[in-house]
Amino acid sequence: MNAAIEFRNVCVATTGGRLLLDRIWLEVEEGTTTAVLGRSGSGKTTLLRTVNRMVEPTSGEVLVDGRSVCDADLIRLRRSVGYVIQETGLFPHMTAERDATLVLEAQARPRAERLRRSHELLEAVGLDPKQFARRYPYQLSGGQRQRVGLARALAAEPSVLLMDEPFGALDPLTRSEMQDMLRALLARLKKTVLLVTHDLDEALYLGDRIVLLSEGKLVANLEPEEFLRSRDPQIEAYIRAFHRGEQSAASVGEKRA
């Protein structure tokens, strides 16, 4: 196994001494997607952000492609790791085509190259450049904005992609379209993805592995089927929480019958 991202005994503490991440050991295999589940405040986002050093571990180390991120040049590291967040990630004063290749602009690549790449990227995420390239974020729907956000994260051809609840704010139909698009794209591009999500379905659909965090600790790191079959009380509780609606509707239906 070839680990693209490796967490070695990573701890992150607040200045008050509270542990946001508590001795995390985790390897993410190259070219796979790992979905990170857990309730709010369980440390999911913090875990993600140690990879591009938006958060510095208090102890332990994070390796990307075998090299400690602390040894890497900060700017170069961040440019080489794609990052997608929920909503608000697009710059309101930039057109889709500029925003998508902002990293290349930061690297002072020529304009012609940026435009070509930007249109290529928009097409890859399912947006027709002719129609969308010159649009500002307010002229795009929520799903379209997330597509531009994804295009931007891919611009510098990163090997690692960090996604923090990328589809969390979308309606279920748009979300499932985005998940299909992402799945197809990842199958083609072979990126190593760390995907933070609240959505069990999304984790099962996109993840090759599922990681569950609870209060900063790693509770599970399993394949999707193993995760569903697990008898671990924390995992069972998590899964139960997702099927409440179905169960309640089913039990109401049984009573009527």
Added chain:
Amino acid sequence: MSGFLTEYGGEIAELTVEHLWLTGAAMFFATAIAVPVGVWLTRRPGWAKPVIGAANVLQTIPSLAMFGFLLPLPWLGERAARVAIIALTAYALLPILRNTYAGIRGIDHALIEVARALGLTGAQRFFKVELPLAASFILAGLRTATVACVGIATIAAAVGAGGLGELIFRGVASVDNRLVLAGAIPAALLALACDSALGLLERCFRVPGPGASADAAR
């Protein structure tokens, strides 16, 4: 009336230019000081209160007193125009400083985070994200300051710095309302012209949004 204009027309034009020059120079210096300081304050928010407070105090000094204070100072006092420009600069600081600070601090923090995460350097983050997003705010401060300074500059004539105030003071001294108006009307028009010109500029730098000119994006 036409006789009055032929007699004073040249002088009015000359004084208008002088007036504009005093204001323009003051705005130049005020911007050169207040924008960088405002940006610096966003990096050191602890300093914001005392620094903006100090600019606020400057603002409260009555303008005639300010001109009077500065006049006896060695190098400044030699030329009345110097006194006028320094005083006007002092008055222009607050609106520009405050708007620069508030404009940048008001940017959605998530956007700044994204800029960092994308690997923009500090300078790139400032020029590509913060400055464009705060530009219309900063320009609004500049506009407020300019309009105020065009008005205050009329008082500069009291220390002999020239400008349209000269006609007003002369008119008051000789109880000639025509002269007062000959100074006051161009000064008012100048303020209006600056206001609309800077308003136009401000609109150019507005962040595109549903309220702004939607066709600019098509």
